[in-house]
Amino acid sequence: MEFRVAIRATFLVLLSFMIAGCEQSDTDGVPVITPPEPELLTSTDDMQTGAADFDRSTHPGKGLYEESCSGCHDGTVSRAPHFSWLEMMNASVVYQAMNEGVMSVQAEALTDEDKILITEYLTRTKLAGGAALKVxxxxxxxxxxxxxxxxxxxVNWGHDTNRYSPSTVAGLTVPEIPNLxxxxxxxxxxxxxxxxxxxxxxxxxxxxxxxxxxxxxxxxxxxxxxx
Structure with a gap:
């Protein structure tokens, strides 16, 4: 029993020396480097399609969007593109979606002027005379x-979800792939x-x-x- 206690005590002493040695190495040897906090994206302004040469907060399209569109596009409906995605779309895409595209049914109550105002508000693009809506x-x-x-x-585009093409058809070998x-x-x-x-x-x-x-x-x- 005394022998086991002695071994346990010796082990604890050695362990304490090892921990102390590690701490000493961290402080007196290689300095401990704390990685900087990752920067978070706070703005998507650089991704916008338009320059917004007008005040969006007072633009009439803001109220129209909030009344007719925000119920789905502010994150309530998962399949509906979020407001931040709509901002990055081309003006003609947004307008066409309401006029004759996937949102035409939802936009039935809107006038053509309403659709243009909503498009301007979302894409930050002034649609003077519909110039930005040209294809x-x-x-x-x-x-x-x-x-x-x-x-x-x-194989065309591929007969299955693997899009597999044998090397005899592709005309490539594995070592050649990095050179494509x-x-x-x-x-x-x-x-x-x-x-x-x-x-x-x-x-x-x-x-x-x-x-x-x-x-x-x-x-x-x-x-x-x-x-």
């Missing part, structure tokens, strides 16, 4: 003919996402946009054959 056209191909001799893609470069990119006018998966045929990418248009894009250059 932006994509770069068009000089040759709009389809390549009817182009073979059908072996972007061939071309297409910015959907007046939208920030595509409507559905693209379909590839005749050397062309067929894809629908969020704002309702279908595009036929040249597979090699990305120019539009038609919209």
């Amino acid at each position: 932006i056209e994509p770069p068009m191909c000089t040759d709009g003919d389809f390549d009817l001799s182009s073979p059908a893609p072996a 470069e972007l061939k071309w990119a297409f910015a959907f006018p007046d939208a920030f996402r595509a409507r559905s998966q693209p379909t590839i045929a005749m050397g062309t990418v067929f894809v629908g946009s969020q704002e309702g248009r279908v595009y036929a894009l040249d597979l090699e250059t990305g120019c539009a054959r038609w919209t």
Whole structure:
């Protein structure tokens, strides 16, 4: 019994020395660095589509939004884009959604002037004469003919959710993947996402946009054959 007590006492003494040594090392050796507190985003002003050359707090669109839109878009309905997302949308997208898009039923009681005022308030864009509501056209191909001799893609966009393409079809090996470069990119006018998966045929990418248009894009250059 005395032997066990002696061992336990010796162990506790050694443990206290080890802890003291660690504390001494932390204070006299490498200094303890306290990481700074992460900075939180306090404003989305840099992400806004408009410069707001008017006072939003007194803009007539503010009252219209609060009366007709805030009930869903201030976070009450999970599927409805939040106010902060609406601020980042293009003016024509917001207006079209109320005029003939997904919000047309909810906006039936609004006049066209009401819709414009709400659009101005949300996007911080003054719609003088409807100039900001004009549709932006994509770069068009000089040759709009389809390549009817182009073979059908072996896997197209993918037959399943894995989008798997075998190396024999992709023409790539694993070591070559880091060397890939972007061939071309297409910015959907007046939208920030595509409507559905693209379909590839005749050397062309067929894809629908969020704002309702279908595009036929040249597979090699990305120019539009038609919209």
